[in-house]
Amino acid sequence: MRKADIANEVYERVGISKKEAAEIIETVLNTIKSVLQKGETVKIAGFGNFVVRSKRARKGRNPKTGQEIGITPRRVVTFRPSQVFKKFVNQS
């Protein structure tokens, strides 16, 4: 499933054009991204939380050459699915 398929779902359910649906999805994603950019958590009830976590500097290795390289401290986005989401994908 890709963005266009989600736009299609929105088009079918909400009755706005596919083009407009695609634009709004883009706006939703950009809004989420700008919140994460600030380091803030995005909590979507029934879905999960997008959390920005800080990683310390550490030493890594190039798995191909075995050469040691420094990995700079960085921030990463992790997703913690909600209980509802976890249950949802396990019902058969």
Added chain:
Amino acid sequence: MTKAQLIEAMSQKVTHLTKRQTEMIVNTIFNSIRQSLANGGKIEIRGFGSFKLRSRRMREGRNPKTGSQVHVPAKRVPFFKAGKELKEIVNG
């Protein structure tokens, strides 16, 4: 940011739709991602990231309170991998 705040922020950006419609759109986006994963699909949103399911084997766990052994069945868990653009944004 919570989902309610996301809907609020969206309805200020998309002024020609009612808040009710905006709410439906936001819900449809997350519901369709959830549904697609539950059906065994994979979601790829360029610039944002991808969602897929990861399998967890069954294991014997322990109730941390009582110490008694409990059987944890095999299950699937939703997994999100941040896309290139999102990774860069949080490190900007």
